[in-house]
Amino acid sequence: MSHSINIKTAGQSLEQAKKAIVMIHGRGGSAEDILGMSSYLHVDNFALLAPQAENHTWYPYSFIAPVQENEPWLSSAIDLIDHTVKLALKSGILAENIYFFGFSQGACLTLEYLARHAQRYGGAIAIIGGVIGEEINRNNYKGDFAQTPIFIGTSNPDFHVPLERVEATVSILAQMNANVKLMVYQNAGHSINREEIDLANEFVL
Template identity: 35%
Template sequence: MTADPHTDAGVHTLVSADSPHTVLVLCHGRGATATSLEPLAQAVARPGVSVLAPQAGTIQGVPQWYPNSFLAPLADNEPALSGALAAVERAVEDARALGVGDAQIVLGGFSQGACLAAEYAARHARRWGGVVALSGALIGTAEADDASPRPELAGAGGAYPDKAFEYDGDLAGTSVFLGCAERDPHIPLARLERSATVLTDLGGDVTKRVYPGGTHAVVDDEVQFVRELLDYLAC
């Protein structure tokens, strides 16, 4: 892979509000599409909220943001990962063009898209309207000094070494939600917990919720949290 696969994929408007006071940017998961998030967008949208969703390009015949597990060495997911972060930036620019500031932009997603949204927010730490990672966690900025695979960091492809999480900036009290099943097959609980610590240290007001079982899906409690966050931003 030698080129950014996401350059021409575009950004979809899932919910449109006249003169929105808040914009939710939602990133889809592996094998899905921007429009597949429309039921979620409709479920959480409030009056005055627009919802935008960037579309991933096709990699190995599948729409996805990067080809390997988010736990894999960063080089294994390049250049797709850098292109994916740039695609989120384009969606953020579209949100700003609707007349809202960063403090009224909520970054979110599901699964691979949740990892991407959380990572974008950490790498561009400032006061956002919110960060909502539904079955996702931070990707990391570099490989850790210890390259030994850790059994507690197991996902697609087996167990992986940890990462370094070296971010600049300040989330300045941004509400950050991390939700995941206790035995999610793709998101190890150890990485979720590490992400909560990193994002707290970065100035985020972090809510971490771990749900019993092993379902990799959006649950009603997460939907309710997003609704309440969007209601709060309307005040």
């Protein structure tokens, strides 16, 4: 199975906007839900692009399951993110003006996509996520972020996303020349908090 191309949009039109943000929902969530987060973010003049996963899930198992168990869903999900990014590029928005926001399963997908397609972007915000796979396959990750700001917020402990994987992800992104800021909140639950939104606005947007 694969994801059909279904991208919800809001904010400025791609033709008018100088900047775009790709917003990636979590498991069980929807493109509309994640677009609703934009009211808290400093994205007034952005085109907002939110791809929708089939059946509200990007891949069936945990992000730290063996990769082959999550295929072909995972590759299809990454392709859909790439398609979304290319829509913005085709409309004339530069990669350095493309931003990302992902939560939970969407944060994992955001970080995996970025690590596989590193270049200078506007920035990225990933709340509770890490790169995908039982083992980290460093060979998949190439390129230079040229100091793209990436903010990662997480809870410790988090039932779905072990802190150790988040820290390993930070280390990979930093080695690829990203400017990464990690905030770990004790017992914060699987949610987005006010401070994360403030830091996302200040550090990335």
